Amino acid sequence: EVQLVESGGGLVQPGGSLKLSCAASGFTFTTYWMSWVRQAPGKGLEWVAIIKQDGGEKYYVDSVKGRFTISRDNAKNSLYLQVNSLRAEDTAVYYCARGIGYCSGGNCYHYFDNWGQGTLVTVSS
Amino acid sequence: DIVMTQSPDSLAVSLGERATINCKSSQSVLHSSNNKNYFAWYQHKPGQPPKLLIYWASSRGSGVPDRFSGSGSGTDFTLTISSLQAEDVAVYYCQQYYSTPYTFGQGTKLEIK
Numbered sequence: 001e002v003q004l005v006e007s008g009g010g011l012v013q014p015g016g017s018l019k020l021s022c023a024a025s026g027f028t029f030t031t032y033w034m035s036w037v038r039q040a041p042g043k044g045l046e047w048v049a050i051i052k053q054d055g056g057e058k059y060y061v062d063s064v065k066g067r068f069t070i071s072r073d074n075a076k077n078s079l080y081l082q083v084n085s086l087r088a089e090d091t092a093v094y095y096c097a098r099g100i101g102y103c104s105g106g107n108c109y110h111y112f113d114n115w116g117q118g119t120l121v122t123v124s125s
Numbered sequence: 126d127i128v129m130t131q132s133p134d135s136l137a138v139s140l141g142e143r144a145t146i147n148c149k150s151s152q153s154v155l156h157s158s159n160n161k162n163y164f165a166w167y168q169h170k171p172g173q174p175p176k177l178l179i180y181w182a183s184s185r186g187s188g189v190p191d192r193f194s195g196s197g198s199g200t201d202f203t204l205t206i207s208s209l210q211a212e213d214v215a216v217y218y219c220q221q222y223y224s225t226p227y228t229f230g231q232g233t234k235l236e237i238k
Contacts, residue, residue, distance in 0.1 A: 037175075045167075045175065045218055047227040061226040095174060101222060109156075111165040111222050113186065115174035 002026040002114040004096045009119030016086050020119055022079040022096030029077040030054075033099035033110055036070060036081045038092035039118075046092075049081065050099055050110060059108055064090075086123045093118040127151050127221050131230035137238040144206040146233045148219035153199045156223065163223035166195055166204045169232075170215045178217075179204065211237060 008020040022034070035050040049060045049070040058070050069082040079096055095118045101110035128151040138144040154163045162182035167175040177186040179195035182202055192207045206213055214237060219230040 044232045045169075045220075045229040047225075047229070050225075059225050097175075100180070108225050109163055109222050110227065111163075111177065111180045111220065112167075112175075113177045113180075115176070117174055 002098065004098065004114060004116030006094065006096050006116045006119035009094065009121045011122045011124065012086055013125050014087060014123055016123070017082070017084045018086070018121060020081040020083065020094055020121070022116055024077045024079065024096075024098075027098070027114075029072075030074045033101065034072060034079045035097045035099045035110065035112060036079075037095045037097050037112065037115070038090075039095070040089070040092040043092075048094070050108065051079070052103070057103060059103075083121065086121070088123050091121060091123045093120050126226055127154070127224060127228050129219050129221055129228050129230040131217075131219055131233045133233060134231070135234040135236070137236045138206075138209045139238045140211065141208050142238075144209050144213070144235055146204045146217050146235070148197075148202045148204070148230050150200045150202075150221050150223075152223075154221045154223035155199050162198050162202070163221060164195075164197075164202055165220045165222065166193075166202075167218045167220065167229075168213075168215045169218060175218065206235075209235075209237070 003025045005023045036048040051070045067085045071080045096116040097112035098114040099110035164182040166179040169175040183195045216232045
């Protein structure tokens, strides 16, 4: 059974940082793209970032470029999201999701077939 | 960015009746190279993670009941629940994966009438 378990969320002041983690099990982690998707309170889903199987390609939504960094440790079957320079609008539940698809010629094509329960990040003073 | 617009925002349907949710993309998500629509539907229940229902616009995800079906092409898509069950109460989202940033619709809240 595929399991994705996020951790690392919490309350942080504006301008602060956190490192979110996602522990994966039940599938061969090294063969999948992995992604982060977030949901602000009372809002819809927003894709944040995605990383290739070997970590060699990473893509981000414009609103987090330069502030967030996606990474993975295949030896630990773990996905990470380093979130820096946090703003109130980054307050959200952050979901780890397994991506199905590929990138080619600079274009990427992924949907998400398994999701974790999410971890809440609250940015407030 | 491709904008996804769902209609209606909320919907109340009687048990056993048909529910229909629409999604329109601001540009076509049909790839000419393989004639596939890069489009998915998700179900999101409170306190649970989103669940993949439909991908490639009409292929059902693993374990998804056959009362759920997806149709459409290009810019206009529909999710149909043929006979609404109590456990189908949720918010439903569409997603395009034709280009990054991947974008979702605003969601449609489905309730029992």
